[in-house]
Amino acid sequence: MSIQSRRERERAEREKLIITAARELAEAEGWEAVTTRRLAERVEYSQPVLYSHFKGKDAIMAAVAVEGCADLAVELRAARTAAPDARRAIAGVGAAYVAFADRHPALYDVMFNQAVPLPFATPQAPPALQAAFGELAEAVRPHAGDDDLGALTETFWAALHGLVTLMRGGRLPREHHELRLGLLLARFTG
Amino acid sequence: MSIQSRRERERAEREKLIITAARELAEAEGWEAVTTRRLAERVEYSQPVLYSHFKGKDAIMAAVAVEGCADLAVELRAARTAAPDARRAIAGVGAAYVAFADRHPALYDVMFNQAVPLPFATPQAPPALQAAFGELAEAVRPHAGDDDLGALTETFWAALHGLVTLMRGGRLPREHHELRLGLLLARFTG
DNA sequence: CACAAACGCTAGCGCTGCTAGAGTTCCAAG
DNA sequence: CTTGGAACTCTAGCAGCGCTAGCGTTTGTG
Numbered sequence: 001m002s003i004q005s006r007r008e009r010e011r012a013e014r015e016k017l018i019i020t021a022a023r024e025l026a027e028a029e030g031w032e033a034v035t036t037r038r039l040a041e042r043v044e045y046s047q048p049v050l051y052s053h054f055k056g057k058d059a060i061m062a063a064v065a066v067e068g069c070a071d072l073a074v075e076l077r078a079a080r081t082a083a084p085d086a087r088r089a090i091a092g093v094g095a096a097y098v099a100f101a102d103r104h105p106a107l108y109d110v111m112f113n114q115a116v117p118l119p120f121a122t123p124q125a126p127p128a129l130q131a132a133f134g135e136l137a138e139a140v141r142p143h144a145g146d147d148d149l150g151a152l153t154e155t156f157w158a159a160l161h162g163l164v165t166l167m168r169g170g171r172l173p174r175e176h177h178e179l180r181l182g183l184l185l186a187r188f189t190g
Numbered sequence: 191m192s193i194q195s196r197r198e199r200e201r202a203e204r205e206k207l208i209i210t211a212a213r214e215l216a217e218a219e220g221w222e223a224v225t226t227r228r229l230a231e232r233v234e235y236s237q238p239v240l241y242s243h244f245k246g247k248d249a250i251m252a253a254v255a256v257e258g259c260a261d262l263a264v265e266l267r268a269a270r271t272a273a274p275d276a277r278r279a280i281a282g283v284g285a286a287y288v289a290f291a292d293r294h295p296a297l298y299d300v301m302f303n304q305a306v307p308l309p310f311a312t313p314q315a316p317p318a319l320q321a322a323f324g325e326l327a328e329a330v331r332p333h334a335g336d337d338d339l340g341a342l343t344e345t346f347w348a349a350l351h352g353l354v355t356l357m358r359g360g361r362l363p364r365e366h367h368e369l370r371l372g373l374l375l376a377r378f379t380g
Numbered sequence: 381c382a383c384a385a386a387c388g389c390t391a392g393c394g395c396t397g398c399t400a401g402a403g404t405t406c407c408a409a410g
Numbered sequence: 411c412t413t414g415g416a417a418c419t420c421t422a423g424c425a426g427c428g429c430t431a432g433c434g435t436t437t438g439t440g
Contacts, residue, residue, distance in 0.1 A: 007417090036397060046420055048399070057397065112361060113303070121363040147376075151369045154362050155353070155377075158370070162352030163345070171302060172344050173311040179341045180348070186337075187345075187377040197386095226428060236389055238430070247428065 015053045017043050023064045026106040031061070031114070062116040068107040070128035072100050076135035086142035091185050093139040094160055098181065101164040112161060133157070143189050159184050205243045207233050213254045216296040221251070221304070245307075252306040258297040260318035262290050266325035276332035281375050283329040284350055288371065291354040302351060323347070333379050349374050 021042045025034045036057055040047040054060045079096035083089035101108040110116060119125050137153040144152050163180055166172045172180070211232045215224045226247055230237040244250045269286035273279035291298040300306060309315050327343040334342050353370055356362045362370070 035395085037395090047397090048421095049419065051398070052418080112356065112359070115359065120359070120361045147373055148366075148369065151366045152373050154356075154366060155349070155370045155373045158352030158356050158362065159345070159349035159374070160352070161356055162348030162350070165355065166302065166344075166348050166351055169302070169305065169310070171310045172348065176338075176341045176344060179338060180345045183337055183342050183345045184349070225426080227426085237428090238390095239388065241429070242387085 011053075014043070014045075014049075018050060018053060018060065019063045019067065022060050023067065023107065026064065026110070027104060030106055031109065058115075058117050061110045061114065062118045064107070065110045065116055065118060066126045066128055068104065068111045069126055069132050071104075071107075072097075072111070073128055073131035073135055075100055076132055076139075080135055080139050087189055090139040090143060090156075090189060093136060094156075094181060094185060097136075097160050098164055098177075101168075105168060108164070113165060140188070145190075156188055159188075201243075204233070204235075204239075208240060208243060208250065209253045209257065212250050213257065213297065216254065216300070217294060220296055221299065224251075248305075248307050251300045251304065252308045254297070255300045255306055255308060256316045256318055258294065258301045259316055259322050261294075261297075262287075262301070263318055263321035263325055265290055266322055266329075270325055270329050277379055280329040280333060280346075280379060283326060284346075284371060284375060287326075287350050288354055288367075291358075295358060298354070303355060330378070335380075346378055349378075 018039065022034055022039055025039065025042060034057075036047050036050055039060070040050055043049075050060065054063070075096050076093050079092040080089050083092045118129075120129065133153065136157055137149060140153045140156050141149055163172070163177070163184070167174060167177060208229065212224055212229055215229065215232060224247075226237050226240055229250070230240055233239075240250065244253070265286050266283050269282040270279050273282045308319075310319065323343065326347055327339055330343045330346050331339055353362070353367070353374070357364060357367060
């Protein structure tokens with residue numbers, strides 16, 4: 001029993017090692033630099049070992065995405081609970097969301113841009129993702145009025161996501177960013 | 191003179207052929223199916239011919255993106271001018287934008303999602319892109335009040351973009367789509 | 381007709397994600 | 411203490427990718 005459990009523990013540790021290495025590589029050089037060869041070299045195992053843990057590169061990216069969701073949820077919660085009132089709560093959460101995307105572009109990309117094999121808009125979605133969405137919803141709630149909270153939160157999220165991705169893709173000028181964010185918040189706080 | 195001009199014309203026709211083939215292939219099977227080999231086969235030339243017209247695959251995608259911008263501008267203009275009042279104008283333009291993205295996912299992707307070597311948020315941006323943005327701005331203008339029209343248009347655009355991309359990535363449930371769009375419009379028409 | 385320039389081709393480089401099959405290590409039963 | 415077998419990791423390789431060097435043909439000109 002003990003031997004088997006030790007093996008399982010070592011396997012889990014190695015899996016965690018792969019995920020961390022993938023994340024670090026991606027955050028340092030972007031996902032196009034994360035190849036199975038480089039990743040294998042980094043964890044000091046051969047390529048096929050990766051495939052004994054994950055079905056493919058996509059699955060590794062999905063695992064990193066889940067990690068990112070947990071981190072995002074923590075930061076959103078901190079921003080929300082630190083705010084003294086509802087108005088500054090939604091503003092703080094919005095700013096925290098944008099700051100997260102700005103600090104972790106590769107992580108954000110795999111979470112919300114790239115196609116990864118993860119269930120999203122279903123009850124089977126990763127708890128970390130649901131937690132992050134829940135933080136957004138709590139920040140939006142006081143400003144929802146009679147509107148459906150879920151749909152309104154989704155809309156607010158989409159707006160933040162659009163701002164973030166268009167700006168990073170060079171489609172929006174960076175200099176208007178704060179102004180745009182302010183306009184968005186004004187429209188969502190009545 | 192005539193011989194040279196004929197050659198130039200034929201070159202231009204072939205370039206147009208490449209762009210059209212790339213667009214058709216992408217719209218039919220997605221950009222991951224657009225390889226230089228398949229594209230070359232489709233236009234019935236060898237691979238290196240592509241590189242005598244375009245610097246690389248990215249440049250071909252950029253050319254397709256510019257075409258897409260022109261198409262989008264036309265559709266947005268039609269939606270805006272067909273509306274009887276300002277409220278229905280912005281609603282119509284928003285719906286037209288979303289419909290375009292829905293009908294041409296691959297085209298939309300290369301226009302606003304993927305990294306392509308195109309100047310965007312500058313005066314050097316393709317006229318077609320500026321035209322499309324201009325249509326959005328005209329639809330937003332009556333609802334801008336004292337807010338900066340440019341920044342507000344950018345914000346509205348970002349919100350639409352977020353709705354579109356999150357939904358296609360499976361991050362938002364499709365069934366709430368109309369509801370979300372309605373909530374967004376309500377927030378932008380005061 | 382001879383020549384030179386323009387042009388498109390074949391072949392190949394270094395890379396990608398992924399996998400078959402060989403070889404090794406390790407634990408358990410005799 | 412030995413031995414058989416399962417678990418595991420490795421090397422090597424496949425098909426495909428974007429891209430390019432360099433050869434051979436075609437084409438218009440003096």
